Amino acid sequence: xxxRPQAGREAKIKVLDIINTAASARELxxxxxxxxxxxxxxxxxxxxxxxxHTDALVEAGIRVHVIDSPPGVSLRxxxxxxxxxxxxxxxxxxxREQFSIVHTHASVQGVIGRLAAWMAGVPVIxxxxxxxxxxxxxxxxxxxxxxxMERFMARFTDHLLYQNPxxxxxxxxxxxxxxxxxxxxxxxxxxxxxxxxxxDEAKNDEPRGSQTARRQTIIVSVTRLDPIKNVGMLLRAAxxxxxxxxxxxxxxxxDGLCRSELERFVASRGLAPSVRFLGYRDDVPDVxxxxxxxxxxxxxxxxxRGLMEPMAMGLPVVxxxxxxxxxxVVESLCGFLVPxxxxxxxxxxxxxxxxxxxxxxxxxxxAYQRAxxxxxxxxxxxxxxxxxxxxxxxxxxxxxxxxxxxxxx
Numbered sequence: 001x002x003x004r005p006q007a008g009r010e011a012k013i014k015v016l017d018i019i020n021t022a023a024s025a026r027e028l029x030x031x032x033x034x035x036x037x038x039x040x041x042x043x044x045x046x047x048x049x050x051x052x053h054t055d056a057l058v059e060a061g062i063r064v065h066v067i068d069s070p071p072g073v074s075l076r077x078x079x080x081x082x083x084x085x086x087x088x089x090x091x092x093x094x095x096r097e098q099f100s101i102v103h104t105h106a107s108v109q110g111v112i113g114r115l116a117a118w119m120a121g122v123p124v125i126x127x128x129x130x131x132x133x134x135x136x137x138x139x140x141x142x143x144x145x146x147x148x149m150e151r152f153m154a155r156f157t158d159h160l161l162y163q164n165p166x167x168x169x170x171x172x173x174x175x176x177x178x179x180x181x182x183x184x185x186x187x188x189x190x191x192x193x194x195x196x197x198x199x200d201e202a203k204n205d206e207p208r209g210s211q212t213a214r215r216q217t218i219i220v221s222v223t224r225l226d227p228i229k230n231v232g233m234l235l236r237a238a239x240x241x242x243x244x245x246x247x248x249x250x251x252x253x254x255d256g257l258c259r260s261e262l263e264r265f266v267a268s269r270g271l272a273p274s275v276r277f278l279g280y281r282d283d284v285p286d287v288x289x290x291x292x293x294x295x296x297x298x299x300x301x302x303x304x305r306g307l308m309e310p311m312a313m314g315l316p317v318v319x320x321x322x323x324x325x326x327x328x329v330v331e332s333l334c335g336f337l338v339p340x341x342x343x344x345x346x347x348x349x350x351x352x353x354x355x356x357x358x359x360x361x362x363x364x365x366x367a368y369q370r371a372x373x374x375x376x377x378x379x380x381x382x383x384x385x386x387x388x389x390x391x392x393x394x395x396x397x398x399x400x401x402x403x404x405x406x407x408x409x
Contacts (some may be wrong), residue, residue: 012040012041012042012043013041013042013043013100013101013388013392014042014043014044014045014097014098014099014100014101015036015042015043015044015045015099015100015101015102015103015388016044016045016046016047016093016094016097016099016101016102016103017029017033017044017045017046017047017103017104017105018046018047018048018090018102018103018104018105018109018112018113019046019047019048019104019105019106019109020048020049020105020106020108020109021048021049021051021053022048022049022050022051022052022053022054022066023051023053023280024048024105024106025046025048025053025054025057025064026053026054026056026057027305028105028130029046029057029105030056030057030060030062031190031377031381032377032380032381032384033046033057033060033062034060034061034062035378035381035385036381036384036385036388037061037062039385041389041392042388043063044062045062045063045064045065045097045099046062046063046064046065047064047065047066047067047090047093047113048064048066048067049066049067050066050067054066065093067086067089067090083108083112086112087112087115087116090112090113090116090117091116091119091120094116094117094120094122095120095121099117099120099122100122100123100124100392100395101122101123101124101125101126101388101391101392102114102116102117102122102124102125102126103126103127103128104117104125104126104127104128105127105128105130106130110127110153111149111153113127114127114153114156114157115156117156118156123395124158124159124388124391124392124395125156125157125158125159126157126158126159126160126161126387126391127153127157127159127160127161128161128162128163128185129160129161129162129163129164129167129171129302130163130302131163131300131301131302131324147174147176150171150176151175151176151178154176154177154178154179154180155178155179157178157179157180158179158180158181158391158395159180159181159182159183159387159391160177160180160181160182160183161182161183161184161185161384161387162182162183162184162185163185163186163187163302163303164302164303164323164324164327165184165327166323166327167302167323168182168184183383183387185380185383185384185387186303186375186379186380186383187302187303187304187305187308187375187380188308188375188376188377188378188379188380189305189308189309189312189371189375189376189377190377191312191371191372191375191376191377193285194285194288194308194309194312194313194371195285195312195313196312196313196314196364196368198285198286198288198289198313199288199289199291199313199314199315199364200314201289202286202289202290216247216248216249217247217248217249217292217293217353217354218248218249218251218290218291218292218293219248219249219250219251219291219292219293219294219295219350220250220251220252220253220287220288220291220293220294220295220310220315221234221250221251221252221253221254221294221295221296221297221306222253222254222284222287222288222294222296222306222309222310223252223253223254223296223297223298223306224254224255224256225252225254225255225256225257225258225259225262226256226257226258227257227258227299228298228299228300229254229256229258229297229298229299230297230298230299230320230340230341231252231258231262231297232258232262232265233297233320233340233341233343233346234250234252234295234297234343234346235262235265235266235269235271235275236343237343237344237346237347237350238250238271238274238275238347239269239271239343240343240344240347241347241350241351242271242274244347244351245351245354246274247354248274248350248354249274249275249276250274250275250276250295251276251278251287251291252275252276252277252278253278253279253280253281253284253287254279254280255279255280259277262277263277284309285309285313288309288310288313288315289313291310291313291315292315292353292354292360293315293316293317293318293350293353293354293360294306294307294310294311294315294316294317294318295317295318295319295346295350296317296318296319296320296325297319297320297346298319298320298322298324298325299320299322299340300322300323300324301322301323301324301325302324303324303327303328304324304325304328307319307325307328307329308328308371308375310367311328311334311335311367311368311370311371311375312367312368312371312372312375313368314364314365314367314368315364315367316334316335316336316353316359316360316363316364316367317329317334317335317336317367318335318336318337318338318346318349318350318353319335319336319337319338320337320338320339320340320341321337321338321339321340322340325337328375330366330370333363333366333370334363334364334366334367334369334370335363335367336349336352
């Protein structure tokens with residue numbers, strides 16, 4: 001199914017973004033694609049899995065093509081039959097619509113999308129690495145397998161984009177880029193939606209000299225409930241934290257495969273009064289505005305919005321000391337980094353922030369400042385547009401009349 005908002009007939013360079021879920025398309029691509037479509041040179045489409053979140057893209061005037069999956073099965077998980085079906089449907093779509101640029105995201109979609117684009121003869125193929133499949137503590141056999149896959153797929157890629165400078169250097173060091181040009185583009189958020197003024201208003205101007213909050217301390221984690229996000233570490237820390245004091249509440253925003261298992265743990269430990277699962281929310285800025293501390297316990301990250309967003313809201317953060325998180329959080333300045341799976345250390349850092357309101361405020365101010373200076377999504381969009389323009393100019397496969405029409409010749 002393809003949704004087709006009305007569009008002009010003038011010649012444009014057609015771009016196709018391919019991503020896994022509708023929720024990811026909304027969260028990661030909506031602002032960016034809308035901005036690219038605002039440039040008269042481009043017409044940017046999106047391919048993603050089914051879901052209600054496609055409505056936001058369509059309402060923004062974005063053409064969305066949905067690749068259906070069997071009920072209850074996500075395209076994010078490998079199935080030979082669905083993979084082959086997706087490859088064929090993508091190939092037919094790309095060939096029919098004559099895209100000049102195909103830009104893939106996520107691991108499985110990165111493989112399927114790039115192969116389909118190559119089969120269809122797309123002039124420019126781009127892949128963004130959102131969170132490397134290589135991470136600290138990964139088994140050697142898995143690392144070697146993934147490295148072989150990345151080297152193979154780089155043969156079908158013209159440009160590789162990295163959010164994290166560590167990942168870019170890792171790819172170069174291990175010769176994972178083949179002929180592709182590599183770019184550091186970073187990651188960012190819409191700072192007009194995430195602003196600490198909302199937090200200040202929600203807190204109703206609490207007294208600055210007070211060392212004890214007038215209400216429960218709210219701890220929030222915005223994350224997927226998947227194994228790689230390691231939410232169980234936060235729940236174990238909650239169990240530990242309960243031994244110190246009880247005037248706190250943890251709110252977990254997000255959904256995923258592990259939700260039932262995590263809810264069972266909360267029930268078994270008697271944590272239900274202090275831990276709330278809010279599910280997927282469209283009003284994340286409002287949820288963050290009510291919070292005092294943010295947490296992210298991932299095993300690995302690219303450059304996580306789950307830290308950028310609360311920092312932009314003026315919240316101190318506590319995160320696992322892994323790649324991605326450590327590129328966002330400045331230790332002891334805007335938050336704390338704790339060893340992976342050390343739930344006791346996490347509980348201790350949370351206790352420190354719960355006890356010390358002034359420390360929370362100082363770190364929150366520094367977090368806000370870092371977010372404003374380093375994580376503005378507009379910078380990512382400018383970098384991406386420059387890459388698209390340069391790729392179009394350098395590609396000999398683009399039709400001369402199209403390039404001339406959009407003013408790139």
